Amino acid sequence: MTKQEFLSLTQSKIVILDGATGSNLQKRGMAAGVCPECWMVDNKEKVVELQREFLEAGTDILFAPTFTANRIKLEEYGQTDRIVEFNRELIKISKEAIRLYREKSGDQRNIYIAADMTMTGEQVYPVGKLAFEDLVEVYKEQAKYLLLEGVDLFVVETMMSLQECRAALLAIKELCDLPVMVSMTYTETGRTFFGTDPKTAMITLQSLGADAVGVNCSTGPEKMHTIIKDMKKYAYVPVMAKPNAGIPKLVDGHTVFPMEAEEFALEMEGLVKEGASIIGGCCGSTPKHIKRMADRVKNFIPQPLNEKHIRALTTERTTTTIDLSGRFMIIGERINPTGKTKLQEQLRQGDVSLVSKMAVEQSELGADILDLNLGMNGIDEKEMMLLSMHEVLRVTDIPLCIDSSHIDVIEAALRLYPGRALINSISLEKEKFEKLLPIAKKYGAMFILLPLSDQGLPKDMEEKKLIIQTILNQALKLGLTKEDIIVDGLVNTVGANKTAALEALETIRYCKEELGIATVVGLSNISFGLPERQFINSTFLAFAIQAGLTMAIANPSQDLLMNTAFAADLLLGKEDAAERYIQ
Ligand code: HCS
Structure with missing residues (x-):
């Protein structure tokens, strides 16, 4: 499935996903605590049957049961050496379900298989010890095996950490051009476990190239209205909602999801009215829930996508919007060693305590964005940039402007930045122009357009306008928008x-x-x-x-x-x- 086909599908109808895998398989004999992949390959017919029932209920995009088939999760059960087999066999299960469904019903409508991926259970640095790049590799490995078997698209779901979403999304994007839906899970406070709000998730992930962004698991649909509304307001990609069948209760030692199919369907209709257009059920939802839901929304048409992109930068927990006619904003300039001997001395010793202090002070004084420039002799600029970036994000919560004259320093920082950053800067100097614009696009960054060329400063206003327009046109060609640009x-x-x-x-x-x-x-x-x-x-x-x-x-x-x-x-x-x- 191409990204364009995905977009057309999601514009043409309310797309129906499936319901729960785990909770339904538990009802059908999978004991809690067993290795799910082992159980599923040993009980294929039961999984095929569940998936076939979802298709009968109206599912358009079937999630392959590959959810936890990543190296780190499989390690918990000592099953890492079966990673290729699991990913292959589990995709085959979904294919078999589609084949049987078609055979039985004669229905030839389009059905798509989404390769499903999720958290590894290990936290990425700085929350945990797992290096970002190692996590990207873990996701790449699973995605590679999934692609070998042939899937139509990817879904990354039940994510709690925005940075881990970024790792999974980058991993998939670096392997293929298939559409990717990314869905996080939110607590009743309206934020993810690590503190990301829906607006920040939407802005960061859609800029990074997610084809749909949403929410799954979390709560029942009745508690998701604000999340969907907040996402839809800023979305230029479709919004996905796949809630649990209510908030689980413990009854006689068993987890029970209390929402019946009819009520679930009614609540899901409410989420469609708020702007969700890709919908399904998570834990506790059965084929019956999906059938009722699909019937209820069959005459709805998806709300249009926002065409205008938003000017906004993010950290993992906040969004800073930039309004063309709104309040004047300040990028704090102090984290820059030029002319600051004490800062230079510290940086030479690998010490970022002054950087940290300057970040806090500028944030307290009202800076909206912090510029990070570590350009000086005698240090490894990339290493100090990354170290400073982690430190500044640890002590403040305002977005960063990555400022360097070296392309590799900018790219390294953008790759690890856990949100949407600003690049300082992209000019018409050949190398920067050719390399940095695609980098801005890949990492979903905004950038400062510096109207300079290899010939230096523009000689007059005419030339300055020409440089601005040349960079703008190239940016638009690459899929960036004018809202991604701030002209110096x-x-x-x-x-x-x-x-x-x-x-x-x-x-x-x-x-x-x-x-x-x-x-x-x-x-x-x-x-x-x-x-x-x-x-x-x-x-x-x-x-x-x-x-x-x-x-x-x-x-x-x-x-x-x-x-x-x-x-x-x-x-x-x-x-x-x-x-x-x-x-
Ligand atoms: N697709 C998974 C998500 C669990 S949160 C399942 O079991 O339905």
Whole structure:
């Protein structure tokens, strides 16, 4: 199945998934605590029968029972050496179920097999000891065996950690172009066990290339309305919902899922009205639940997908949205060794305590994003970037701007960044232009577009616009959108060029008004070499905000600048600006 076919399918109808595998097999004889893969290959006919019943109930996408057939899970039962056999035989079970269903019913409708993958049970660094790259390899290994048998798409489900979702998604994407649905499980608090909220999951995973994002297991459908609503608001991919049949109760030592098929179907109709368009049941749901649900929604059509992408960066637990006409934002610039001897000394010794301190201070002073630049002589920049990134994410919860002149440093950081980051920067310099745009696309990052070329600074406004348009067009060709871009207004020093400020202001206006693209400036350049620089900087900032500037790279400990920004927002009548000014 191609991604396009998946998209067409999910646009044309409410797609019906299957119901529970585990809880139904337990009812059919699989004892709790046994190795599920061993039991299933020894009792194939029972699994085939369950899957056939789901098809009879109306399932369009059947989840192959390969859920826990990864190396780490199989190790728990001493069965790792059977990994190839299990993945092969379990896919064959789904194929046999489809064959029998067609034979019995004569129904030739399209049915798809999704190879199913989940958590390994080991936590990825820094929560646990498992290295991200090792986890990617574990998922790649399973995905490779699944692909050998031939599947139509992938589903990564019951995930608790956003970083582990990223590992699975990257692993699959690096092997094939099949569609991938990614679904996390949420507690009753509305967040995953590791603290991710639905909006952050949606924004991060769809940017990273998931073809559908959703929620499964978790609770009953009646508790999923807010999750689906929050996801749908930001989704440009379909939203999947596969809840349990209610919240389980313990009755005489047995887990019982209390929701009957009729009530489940009614609740699922509610989730479809909130925007879910790929639906099924998880633990406790039977073929009867799926049949009732499918019957209930058969005349519904999927809500349209949002066409407009959202400007937003994420960490594992938060989303920072960037609004073209909204409040002015600050990228904290301090984590940069240039001109900072003490920081340089520490970094040479592999010590990131000052980085950590600067991160906390800037966050407390109101920075919205933190720039991370570790470019200096005498250190391994990549290693220090990764170390600093983990440290900053440990002590703060604001998104990061990965700033380096080395492509490999940027790529290494984006691969490990557990959310959606910002790249600083991509210019028209040949190597950066050719390599960094596909990297931004692959990792779902936003990027700062720096209007420079191999010839250096643009000689006039005309050339600057041409560079911006060239990079923009290439980005669009690669599937990025204008919402993924923030143009650097490229501020020259007014001491050397008296129209420097006017040119930067014109760039800001052009980007906002003609292109609908966000802008950023590095403020301090404007006053380079002049006395009393803070007055020039703050006056320029006020002009720039008036011209539509979205954000600045600045030091948030500079009171004059921060207050100028608050005052400018207030005077321009921006939302909540008065509250922010008073605070
Ligand atoms: N597909 C799995 C998910 C369990 S949370 C099952 O057993 O239905």
